[in-house]
Amino acid sequence: MGGTRPLRKGKTITVRAAPSHSSRAFVIMGPLTLPAAIGRQGRTAFKREGDGATPIASMPVLSGFVRGDRLKSVKSPLSLRRTAKTMLWCDEPKHPAYNRLVRAPFKPSHEEMCRADGLYDICLVLDWNVTSRKRHRGSAIFFHLIKPGYQPTAGCIALHLRDMLRLLPHIRKGHAGAGSVSLA
Template identity: 30%
Template sequence: MERFLSLPFYLCAIGLIFSCQTVSSDQQNSERVKEAGPSPDQLIVVSVEEWSDFQGVLQAFERNDQGRWEEAFDAFPIVIGKNGLALGIHQLKGNQALKREGDLKTPAGMFSIGSAFGYAPKPLPGINLSYHPVTAQTMCIEDTASQFYNQILEEDEVQADWSSTDRMLRKDNLYEWGFFLNHNSPDAVPQAGSCIFFHIWRGADRGTAGCTAMSPENMIKLLEWIDPQKHPVVIQAPRSEALFFPSIPTVDSLANSSLDLIRMGGFFQDSNRPVNQSGR
């Protein structure tokens, strides 16, 4: 039976808050919170059992009018990189290996969301993210020596300086719908990983090259739920990390606390840097 854990676990497990059991005075922490980015009102949680697993689940949470976190819809299955997870760049460092180009691992951590993309000339009516229509010229650059590393672009609009690229108009339709995850973006660091998407899967038993993938209907459902005005973030983490956090508060106690702990995630990554909403 699939095991699910509460929302606060994911925040603790990847070091997004200073402590889940001891928090100093609200006045002291409120000064720190002011430095973080906008508080998210939507949260996408991708989890697998262990760091090396590629099959897992996706849960979506949204803050209601009373400030309480609620599950937006039933969890559904996903697959990640064939070799599991590795710590994404700008995340709190631990004992795990960092994400590297070509390692077939999905970055673990907390990330903002970039542009949606798809094969249709225009997005579906329910998609509110900025949208990049995929054509025969659309590619994401994987060459670490390129000035366009980890960017989605149109081949006929720039002077090519790459030898390795991910052409996005595919016969298998993996990129018919999806979105760009803001990992190693903007100001991409060479070799830290590129072209990390949420997209359609080959199947529930097929891992990816580092992206997070799901069924076509679930990909569309997720895209139509995401509201950029609610500052959505993605957390990707292994459930096995719960072993290090034996005492975890409930979702309600987190949502109702006078200090919004989620915003403290900004201290462990470059969350105040502008995100690449266009994927370019």
């Protein structure tokens, strides 16, 4: 799948649910249509922490991380921060750092950003419940890499590495155009 025409700058990334499988989707940007995985419970307009669903929303891209020890010369207009072993993401709704990057050691519930399985080798932080946080509304909603076989995520949007590398040069931080990921 995918187009052969060049991508134009300023295109919004749209994510459409696949009609045949609730945890699959298509990421669309300009002429490209790429297969993706979404939450194991599909998508929802009423996201809650731990529900396994991907929120239906327009989510600006806030920032990104890259495993510099695994991937070299990733091209992107985003300022991609090199992932360190001490980087964690708090997913404990009762903690003051809920849905924020934290440093190890950290005892409350969290995601490791430097994962052994490579899912976060490229990881873009989407603005779901980040700039305007509410407890239990969901955390760590990222645009990251897939598990083998496009297995479902815990609520994120996931692409194959080759497809992420195709999109990254066109993704910018922001609230419109190529700085936003919309799940419909």
